Amino acid sequence: MKRLCVLMACLAAACSSKTTVADAPAASSQQMPIGQLPRIDTDKVLEHTKVLSSDEYQGRAPGTKGEDLTVAYVADQFKAIGLKPGNTDGTYIQNVPLVGITASPAPLTFSKGPQKQTLKWKDDVVAWTKHVAESASITNSELVFVGYGVVAPEYNWDDYKGVDVAGKTLVMLINDPPVEGAFGGKAMTYYGRWTYKYEIGAEKKAAAVLIVHETEAAAYPFSVVQSKVTEQFDLVTPDKNMGRVNVEGWITLDKTKDLFKLAGQDFDTLKQQAATRDFKPVPLGVTASMTLHNTLRTIDSRNVVAKLEGSDPALKDEYVVYTAHWDHFGIGPEVNGDKIYHGAKDNAVGCGGLIELARAFTQLPAPPKRSILFLSVTAEEQGLLGSQYYSVTPIYPLAKTLANINIDGLNVHGRTKDLTVIGLGASDLDSYTAAAAGEQGRVIRPDAEPEKGFYYRSDHFNFAKQGVPALDPDEGIDFVGKPADYGKKVRDEYTENRYHKPQDVITSDWDLTGAREDLRVFFAVGYRVAQADTFPQWKAGNEFKAKRDVMLKK
Numbered sequence: 001m002k003r004l005c006v007l008m009a010c011l012a013a014a015c016s017s018k019t020t021v022a023d024a025p026a027a028s029s030q031q032m033p034i035g036q037l038p039r040i041d042t043d044k045v046l047e048h049t050k051v052l053s054s055d056e057y058q059g060r061a062p063g064t065k066g067e068d069l070t071v072a073y074v075a076d077q078f079k080a081i082g083l084k085p086g087n088t089d090g091t092y093i094q095n096v097p098l099v100g101i102t103a104s105p106a107p108l109t110f111s112k113g114p115q116k117q118t119l120k121w122k123d124d125v126v127a128w129t130k131h132v133a134e135s136a137s138i139t140n141s142e143l144v145f146v147g148y149g150v151v152a153p154e155y156n157w158d159d160y161k162g163v164d165v166a167g168k169t170l171v172m173l174i175n176d177p178p179v180e181g182a183f184g185g186k187a188m189t190y191y192g193r194w195t196y197k198y199e200i201g202a203e204k205k206a207a208a209v210l211i212v213h214e215t216e217a218a219a220y221p222f223s224v225v226q227s228k229v230t231e232q233f234d235l236v237t238p239d240k241n242m243g244r245v246n247v248e249g250w251i252t253l254d255k256t257k258d259l260f261k262l263a264g265q266d267f268d269t270l271k272q273q274a275a276t277r278d279f280k281p282v283p284l285g286v287t288a289s290m291t292l293h294n295t296l297r298t299i300d301s302r303n304v305v306a307k308l309e310g311s312d313p314a315l316k317d318e319y320v321v322y323t324a325h326w327d328h329f330g331i332g333p334e335v336n337g338d339k340i341y342h343g344a345k346d347n348a349v350g351c352g353g354l355i356e357l358a359r360a361f362t363q364l365p366a367p368p369k370r371s372i373l374f375l376s377v378t379a380e381e382q383g384l385l386g387s388q389y390y391s392v393t394p395i396y397p398l399a400k401t402l403a404n405i406n407i408d409g410l411n412v413h414g415r416t417k418d419l420t421v422i423g424l425g426a427s428d429l430d431s432y433t434a435a436a437a438g439e440q441g442r443v444i445r446p447d448a449e450p451e452k453g454f455y456y457r458s459d460h461f462n463f464a465k466q467g468v469p470a471l472d473p474d475e476g477i478d479f480v481g482k483p484a485d486y487g488k489k490v491r492d493e494y495t496e497n498r499y500h501k502p503q504d505v506i507t508s509d510w511d512l513t514g515a516r517e518d519l520r521v522f523f524a525v526g527y528r529v530a531q532a533d534t535f536p537q538w539k540a541g542n543e544f545k546a547k548r549d550v551m552l553k554k
């Protein structure tokens, strides 16, 4: 679950929030009013939550007994409901191979002739490799400053200008280029995120990518980056992640300025140039060397997947995918006398919601025309890995996947007059959501903190990144019959005392009446998309639209 500063969350600061709401919902003659949809049983949601967040389930960490119990529980529920195995091999399981990589401390050395500059591990540089190998290194690799390192055709932006940077070590700025009339303004696009920087480096076949850490642009201090010197999890791809750059890292602003001096350049001047479309890569005439030694640990984790087959023979090979991550942090450091990270709200309750949503789907007079996939994914808390695995190794083609609707946490404090849509303005799914909420007399609202980039911080993002329109609904903040600041109060209390702590447990004040209404909205959206005459689309200018258009050959 995404919420404020924790390792992955904080490192992920970015955003999208162009606030355009709802034109007409994609109408369909088969549209069923929300009030006529089968009920969702929130007593059962609470029962599932109790089981999944119990001591016995040990905090549901991937690769533990907690995983075995959780995966068995969710799969058994899907089966009992009467859903078909979601995997084509006849099981309710998709295996997800994970690796934990811990790099041993190592210095980073810059050289220009006889002159050397050494960056100290953790103090000045934080680096790792995603290569599933005992070591990874760069040796006298030429440093090139590539500005923001961005290639964004929809903004007519290319920081590389055809310069071949294969084998080089790229020095990049964090965030989007600060330019009027392009990218997301105050809200960061995906091009501004740290994960993008490493990905574009790999695409350009660079040897390494070093991101310059600037507190304001990154939206978090270097101490947050330093917390990444612990074990890093990743998927094990068929190439053992050898397609990634050898070394991914961050360097401090001070040491960057020293590096530019060594190169005979001025950092601030080049940074200004990087904010223009004319910018070209600048070779620094300095080389970089670093060797990382890894400790590796492999984990065989699992996504749980079930299917409700569509009723239209011509359309049943097309899918709407609901996701809810089952994992949490397991057993960890003790806080206030508890060391089991129960993750009741994050995301036992979302799994309970997914199961009961699935049951409600089976109670429709007839299944929707298209098929519905219920996917409970692993390792969200380790970097959205289970959903990433599905998105790059999908069981059913993404070109035939109409939409993803993600459940990460549910409102446990009663009814609201509103429903938050993170990244509002991204796709046609907003219109569906606004229409369904509207039938309940409710409104949808954008995320209150667009600069924090929540849209990139839960499982739906992996679908978006592959081009599939993805909806990330979040609880409302305007509670029925409560003071105006109640929503903020309960949210802050959770963030402060419970989020990603053992204290994320069911408390006596839990009230799922609001969650019931939210789940009905998610139900209506998925159902109507599954019945619709057309696929939902990304809005013009969205950074994921081009990928979808290519996929659908438009």
Ligand SMILES: [Zn+2]
Pocket (backbone or CB within 6 Å): 001, 002, 346, 381, 500
């Ligand atoms: Zn979480």
